[in-house]
Amino acid sequence: MGKLVQVATNTVTSAVASVTLTGIDSDDVYMLTISGAKCSENDRYGYLRVTESGTENSSANYDKANKTLKSATSLQNDSGTNATFWDRISSLEGEFLTSGVTSNAIMYLYNMNSTTEYAFMTHEGVTFDTTNGVLGAQGGGVFTSSGTARDGVKFFWNSGNVTAGVFTLYRVV
Amino acid sequence: MSNKYGYVGKDVPTQSFGSNKGVLNTDDLYELSNAGKLTQYGQLELIETQTVSGTPSTLVFNDLQTNKYDIHFMTISNFKPQTDNRHLALRYQVNGTTTTGFDYKYAMQRQTASTSSELKSGNDSKIWLAYNCGINQNSLNGYIIFYNLKSSYAFINTHFYQIDKDNNISTNFQTAVRDEIGGVDGIEFATSGGNLEHGLFSLYGVRSFK
Numbered sequence: 377m378g379k380l381v382q383v384a385t386n387t388v389t390s391a392v393a394s395v396t397l398t399g400i401d402s403d404d405v406y407m408l409t410i411s412g413a414k415c416s417e418n419d420r421y422g423y424l425r426v427t428e429s430g431t432e433n434s435s436a437n438y439d440k441a442n443k444t445l446k447s448a449t450s451l452q453n454d455s456g457t458n459a460t461f462w463d464r465i466s467s468l469e470g471e472f473l474t475s476g477v478t479s480n481a482i483m484y485l486y487n488m489n490s491t492t493e494y495a496f497m498t499h500e501g502v503t504f505d506t507t508n509g510v511l512g513a514q515g516g517g518v519f520t521s522s523g524t525a526r527d528g529v530k531f532f533w534n535s536g537n538v539t540a541g542v543f544t545l546y547r548v549v
Numbered sequence: 550m551s552n553k554y555g556y557v558g559k560d561v562p563t564q565s566f567g568s569n570k571g572v573l574n575t576d577d578l579y580e581l582s583n584a585g586k587l588t589q590y591g592q593l594e595l596i597e598t599q600t601v602s603g604t605p606s607t608l609v610f611n612d613l614q615t616n617k618y619d620i621h622f623m624t625i626s627n628f629k630p631q632t633d634n635r636h637l638a639l640r641y642q643v644n645g646t647t648t649t650g651f652d653y654k655y656a657m658q659r660q661t662a663s664t665s666s667e668l669k670s671g672n673d674s675k676i677w678l679a680y681n682c683g684i685n686q687n688s689l690n691g692y693i694i695f696y697n698l699k700s701s702y703a704f705i706n707t708h709f710y711q712i713d714k715d716n717n718i719s720t721n722f723q724t725a726v727r728d729e730i731g732g733v734d735g736i737e738f739a740t741s742g743g744n745l746e747h748g749l750f751s752l753y754g755v756r757s758f759k
Contacts, residue, residue, distance in 0.1 A: 379591040380755070382566070387759045409755060411619040411696055445656035445724045447669045476730040480696035480704050482620070502696065502704040502724040509671055510654040512706060512724025542619055544757040546592060 380407065384528070385544040391416055391537035397545040398430050398528030405548040406485040408529060410465075410501070413479040413541030415472040419506050420533040422465040422479060426488065426495055426519050426526040434460050435521060442515030448507045454515070462497065464513040465531070469505040478540070479503040484548075488526040495519040495526050552580060566758030585617075585758055592756040593622065601748040604631050608745055609642065610736045610752050615699035618754030623693045623736075625678075625709075628748035633683035634714045635740040638675040639693075641703060641727055642735025648727065649674055655725035662717040675739075676725045679709040684746050687712035698733040702726050 383399040383406070400406055413422070425432040438459045444452040454464060471477045481501030487493040498516040505511035519526070531543060553561045555571045562570040564586045573581070581587035597612055613621065628637060641648050653676050657668040668677070682689045691709030704726045713719040727733070738750070 380593040381590040382592050382756070382758055385757050385759055409620055409757070411757075412701060443658055443722075445658060445722075447654040447656045447671045451656060451658055451667045451669075476701045478697060478701050478704075480620075482694055482706070500694070500706040500722070500724075502706055502726065504702070504726070508728070510656060510704070510724055510726040512656065514658075514706070514722050514724075542757055542759065 380546040383545045383547050388538050388541045391539045394532035395543045396530040400488045400527045403489050407546045408483040409544045410481040411542045414539045415533045415536045416539050417536035418473050419469050421463050423461040423532050424465040425461050425530045427528040428524045432530045436460050437521040438462050440517040442513050445512040448509030462517045470503045477504045491525050594754045596752045598751040601745045604744040606744050608738045620755040621695040622753040624751045626690045626749045628689040629684050629746045630740040631746040632743035636680045637678045638739050640675045640737045641733045643732045652728045657721050657723035659721040661719040681713040703733050
C-alpha cells in the first residue's frame, strides 16, 4: 500500500530569507507542500532551487512551462529556459500584506536522487493577486543538469523574507 | 505526575515525531499518537469516504479535522448527476450553514476535444468543478486540494476528467477561493439542477508533524 512519508518540515513563524528542506536520498517521487506562506512584501514571486549536499544550485539550468490562472484577467502562458531558478512556485503577485492572504502549493519532484538524469517537477499553487482576484499557476519544470544527486529544495521570494508558512517534504512510497 | 515514557530520574529524553526514544508501552503509544509526537509514517490519512446513495440533493463532509490538517486532498470517482447536462458545484459550510453569498472566485482552463476555453468569475455563489456531466454519459473523475480551510482564505486547486454530453473527452484544471476568511466546517457538493446519482468521494488529510 502506498503512502506519504514525512522527510522534513519547517514552520516559519518569524522572518527568514529562505526555507531549505533536505533529506532526498532515494529514487522515489517526492512531494513538497507549501501551506500558508507569506512574504514581507506584496507582489512577489515564489522561487525554488534544488540543493546538492544541502547547498543550492544557482546555475542557469532551470526550464519551465506554466499556465497562469487568474479570475480577473485572461489566462496566460508562461515558459522559459536557462533561468537560475524555477519561478511562479506557490504564487506571483501575492497580496501578502493583507491579513489572511497566503500562498499555497503542492509540487512533485522526480529523479532528484539520480546522478545521470535531469530532475523534473510539476506544481500547482494558488493565492490572491494584487487586484484581489484568485490567482494560480500550474505547470512543470526541469533542471537540465546531471552528475550530482539533488538532496532537497530551497524556497525563497524574489524579494523580501518568508514570514509565515508550513513547508513539508514527503517521500511517496 | 508527568509521563516519562519508561524513563526515571532527570534528563528524560524529549519525545517528538522522528525522534522517539526508549521502550514505549501501549499507553505511551496512545498518548504520543494523540499528541502528534509518535513516529508513524503514512502522512496521507483517510478521514472519510462517502458513496452517493439514494439520489440526494447534496453531499456534505463535516468531519474536516482542521485542527490536524492544513492541507486536505479529495478524490472524486465515478460521479454522475441524476439528470443529463448538469454541472458539479462546490460550496463551503460555515457554522453548519451553507454559504450562498457571491464570494467565490475561480479561474479554470478547460480542454474539450480540440477546443480550449477559460472559465472565470470573481463573484459567483459556488465553485463549478466540471460542466455537462450526465447520467447517460461516462462518469466524472478528478481530485481537489484544499488549503487552510480553518485559518485563512480557503483556496483550492482542482483537476477533473470526463466524457461530456457530446461524447467528447474533457479535462480541466482550476484554482479557486472563497473570499472570506476561515471558519469552514463543511464541504458541500451539489449539481446545477436535480440530484446526485453516483459517485465515490474520499477526503484525506495531509499530515505534517511540526
